[in-house]
Amino acid sequence: MSSTVIYTHPVCLDHDTGEYHPECADRIRAISHILDHEEFMYVPREEAPPATVEQILRAHPQGHYDRVMAAVPADGLFEIDGDTMLSPRSGEAALRSAGGACAAVDEVATGRARNVFVATRPPGHHAERERPMGFCLFSNAAIAALHARDAHGFKRVAVVDFDVHHGNGTQDVLWDQPGTFYASTHQADAFPYTGTPEETGGEGGAVVVNVPLPAGTGPEAFRAAYTDIILPRLAAFAPDFLILSAGFDAHAADPMAHFRLQVGDFAWLTRQLLDIAKAHAGRRVVSLLEGGYDTRALAASVAAHIRVLMEG
């Protein structure tokens, strides 16, 4: 068994969001470049396959799938909203982001790998059941969670989202889904303006734990949010499969938000989450790239995250 496997696909570089868009192909290039370092030489790379329609439809109605795919332009760019752009290869990139997440679940569920990092774009956590938004087309983390539950029979699937923005899409998709858990730290009063502590999940559906934190939040308050609130709730849920919405835009250098984390804080959190996966989930972890817009900070943070994943 490989301890850690990385999923990606070259088409993720062809998802063109236009000039000066923060969610750009250079993000994946920066990650690929740092993963060329010899310490990652023996980490297997796999090509993310496209999601099946069945996998997408666990999270989205057919109409959403059809609208996204029909909006893909033959040439040029199509603007779904002010943030969310499509180019000719964006449909395939979106399907491979969601499909890579499901393949990663397969890899871990069957014991071929202990954990997987999925380095794809577009990201997913803002895509709601019926609405693409915030650079996101399909709700990758929720699709992965429902795949773990429905295709592999896991009974308690948790998503922990440490992107600096609230994963409104993941929360929306999982809200009514039994056997799921969604927890998020995020900057309060920032896009997408959801994720209050009062949002606790639908009856019989997901356990939702939101911890909004103010702009300017640094390592101490961020770590306390996990130590005091999210990690105890996650341990009490006792997940048998853990999915991470791994956004690195809470880094101090990130231009899209105002937290003050450093690389070491992402490594610390990864360690805490893996310890819970070890105690409850047979170490099964799938980590999906979400945000992170300062390419140097993103690459360094991803490398630190993967280093901890490799320790298992």
Ligand SMILES: [Zn+2]
């Ligand atoms: Zn974000």
